[in-house]
Amino acid sequence: MIDPRKLPDTPELMIAGPGELHEEDLEALGRQVIAHYGDLWVQLHGDTLEALGRVMGASEPPYLMPGTGTTCLDAGIGSLFEPGQRVVVADTGFFGNRLAEVAEAHGLEVTRVPVPVGEVVDVGALEEAASGAAGVLSVHVETATGIRHPIEDVAAMCRRRGLACFVDGIASVGGERVEVDAMGLHGVATASQKGLDAPPGFGILALSPEGKQRVAERSAPVGSWYLDTRRWDFYRDEWGSWHPSPVTMPSNLTLALCSSLRRILEQGIDAWVARRARLAARLRAGLCELGLAPVAPDGHAANLVVAMWSDRPAALQRYLAQECNIMISGGLAPTMGRAIRIGLMGRTATDEMVDRVLEGIEAALKVLPTAPEAPPA
Numbered sequence: 001m002i003d004p005r006k007l008p009d010t011p012e013l014m015i016a017g018p019g020e021l022h023e024e025d026l027e028a029l030g031r032q033v034i035a036h037y038g039d040l041w042v043q044l045h046g047d048t049l050e051a052l053g054r055v056m057g058a059s060e061p062p063y064l065m066p067g068t069g070t071t072c073l074d075a076g077i078g079s080l081f082e083p084g085q086r087v088v089v090a091d092t093g094f095f096g097n098r099l100a101e102v103a104e105a106h107g108l109e110v111t112r113v114p115v116p117v118g119e120v121v122d123v124g125a126l127e128e129a130a131s132g133a134a135g136v137l138s139v140h141v142e143t144a145t146g147i148r149h150p151i152e153d154v155a156a157m158c159r160r161r162g163l164a165c166f167v168d169g170i171a172s173v174g175g176e177r178v179e180v181d182a183m184g185l186h187g188v189a190t191a192s193q194k195g196l197d198a199p200p201g202f203g204i205l206a207l208s209p210e211g212k213q214r215v216a217e218r219s220a221p222v223g224s225w226y227l228d229t230r231r232w233d234f235y236r237d238e239w240g241s242w243h244p245s246p247v248t249m250p251s252n253l254t255l256a257l258c259s260s261l262r263r264i265l266e267q268g269i270d271a272w273v274a275r276r277a278r279l280a281a282r283l284r285a286g287l288c289e290l291g292l293a294p295v296a297p298d299g300h301a302a303n304l305v306v307a308m309w310s311d312r313p314a315a316l317q318r319y320l321a322q323e324c325n326i327m328i329s330g331g332l333a334p335t336m337g338r339a340i341r342i343g344l345m346g347r348t349a350t351d352e353m354v355d356r357v358l359e360g361i362e363a364a365l366k367v368l369p370t371a372p373e374a375p376p377a
């Protein structure tokens with residue numbers, strides 16, 4: 001059996017998530033377990049929720065659920081909508097497809113609006129498809145393409161039409177400006193391990209006051225005990241002075257997340273996002289100079305994941321891992337086998353690492369065979 005204390009060395013992560021932890025957060029993660037109730041926990045949990053609310057621009061405290069980002073796609077969609085309702089889903093790629101699958105799993109009728117590869121969602125097309133629907137679901141940053149979609153415009157359209165607007169912000173919160181209340185979003189789900197630079201293990205869901213109102217007014221029960229946001233409200237409201245969550249919380253993960261949120265808020269969320277944007281722009285410009293083209297159209301490239309077309313992504317990944325000790329990602333539908341994706345998350349989101357990636361790819365392009373790889377089956 002593997003001895004987890006004697007792992008072989010692994011390459012530094014610059015994949016499309018998760019990122020590596022900062023040293024201080026690693027220290028927080030590695031301390032002894034504390035109880036998930038009592039005064040110390042109540043303060044840690046409360047401060048963490050407050051910090052998450054500030055980062056997400058949400059006046060209502062977000063939900064912090066052990067699990068992953070997808071846990072909160074499930075919780076958000078399952079709580080905001082009722083079985084039999086119709087929702088319109090922007091089919092932005094791998095994670096747009098997941099939104100549709102999650103909606104279907106909750107008994108919703110789904111209308112998919114295709115989004116051509118390399119383009120942003122067409123708000124007019126969503127609006128046309130949304131006549132008579134209950135809501136619209138969209139990914140903010142589609143990790144498969146590195147494209148940032150115009151969720152403010154989607155939200156404005158939803159507001160005009162009285163539709164609920166739910167966003168997958170898993171690859172955007174912490175790396176892009178996300179203002180749940182001010183943008184008029186009803187719900188935004190994210191995860192601990194991407195733009196928040198924390199370990200994987202938490203889904204995070206912010207509902208706006210209007211979003212919470214919709215949940216309060218639903219007539220059918222939520223088809224899950226764990227994922228019903230009102231269950232989490234109950235414990236926070238009724239047991240908040242002692243045990244504010246319905247389940248045993250991973251206290252070490254919370255410590256690491258809190259430690260990371262402190263760092264983000266010390267810099268200020270605007271400065272934090274601006275720094276990530278500058279880094280992403282520099283990486284993209286460097287890769288363009290090497291002859292690669294971004295998947296994202298001008299002005300819509302994401303800050304946490306840079307996706308570039310490549311006819312030999314596997315060879316580039318292999319070269320970087322073997323020669324530079326850096327792990328990057330390949331494509332994911334619809335860019336599978338046709339792109340590389342480089343994450344700017346966590347400890348390795350630095351100028352120095354961007355330089356190393358650029359040097360590595362420049363060297364790889366000089367020595368690798370120029371023949372394109374066979375496209376995926």
Ligand SMILES: *Cc1c(COP(=O)(O)O)cnc(C)c1O
Pocket residue numbers: 017068069070071095139141142143168169170171191
């Ligand atoms: C990573 C990611 C997911 C999946 O998140 P998990 O934490 O693995 O559940 C979903 N959507 C987007 C946009 C992502 O980047």
